[in-house]
Amino acid sequence: xxxxxxxxxxxxxxxxxxxxxxxxxxxxxxxxxxxxxxxxxxxxxxxxxxxxxxxxxxxxxxxxxxxxxxxxxxxxxxxxxxxxxxxxxxxxxxxxxxxxxxxxxxxxxx
Amino acid sequence: xxxxxxxxxxxxxxxxxxxxxxxxxxxxxxxxxxxxxxxxxxxxxxxxxxxxxxxxxxxxxxxxxxxxxxxxxxxxxxxxxxxxxxxxxxxxxxxxxxxxxxxxxxxxxxxxxxxx
Numbered sequence: 001x002x003x004x005x006x007x008x009x010x011x012x013x014x015x016x017x018x019x020x021x022x023x024x025x026x027x028x029x030x031x032x033x034x035x036x037x038x039x040x041x042x043x044x045x046x047x048x049x050x051x052x053x054x055x056x057x058x059x060x061x062x063x064x065x066x067x068x069x070x071x072x073x074x075x076x077x078x079x080x081x082x083x084x085x086x087x088x089x090x091x092x093x094x095x096x097x098x099x100x101x102x103x104x105x106x107x108x109x110x
Numbered sequence: 111x112x113x114x115x116x117x118x119x120x121x122x123x124x125x126x127x128x129x130x131x132x133x134x135x136x137x138x139x140x141x142x143x144x145x146x147x148x149x150x151x152x153x154x155x156x157x158x159x160x161x162x163x164x165x166x167x168x169x170x171x172x173x174x175x176x177x178x179x180x181x182x183x184x185x186x187x188x189x190x191x192x193x194x195x196x197x198x199x200x201x202x203x204x205x206x207x208x209x210x211x212x213x214x215x216x217x218x219x220x221x222x223x224x225x226x
Binding site for chain 2: 004031032034036042043044045046047048049051089091094095096097098099100101102103
């Protein structure tokens with residue numbers, strides 16, 4: 001059974017600090033790894049889709065890296081702001097069938 | 111720019127009742143999906159439609175049916191609702207242009223369904 005694990009489950013970070021969290025996925029038959037940001041009372045919003053080992057993507061203060069050989073991806077947030085508070089989801093799989101992690105809930109403390 | 115529109119936003123059903131959740135996208139995406147989201151778990155795929163005219167089962171299809179009415183619309187039907195189907199349901203869409211090219215999903219705002 002394919003499984004995607006995200007850690008930690010939740011994280012409290014002081015405003016201005018940088019942080020990162022992990023997504024672990026099966027290292028065989030890799031297709032793509034997605035990252036989404038999900039704010040409370042909204043719907044998930046795509047951040048990155050990564051397909052190549054060693055891939056690094058960046059959007060503003062958020063970046064992600066991918067290691068397909070060992071089956072993990074890191075999401076980094078630099079200089080956390082209150083608006084970064086959200087649940088961050090990763091998902092692994094093909095175009096049509098993604099396996100989703102349960103998410104890392106990030107809370108930024110002012 | 112509407113994106114993905116789901117209706118209704120909330121619904122309470124009695125056990126055994128039926129209902130259809132509607133989803134429409136205006137981004138000309140080929141692929142559409144229905145997910146359910148339960149506390150402490152990742153999103154789970156119920157059904158998907160890779161392109162207009164095709165539908166396929168996902169991870170948890172039992173108790174559900176779908177119709178890809180046209181390129182824009184993809185509906186999810188519960189024929190005889192059960193308490194185990196209490197969940198938040200999300201519709202999503204994505205572009206797809208063949209193998210090796212992957213795109214992010216655009217999600218609707220969700221339907222909170224309670225079956226009593």
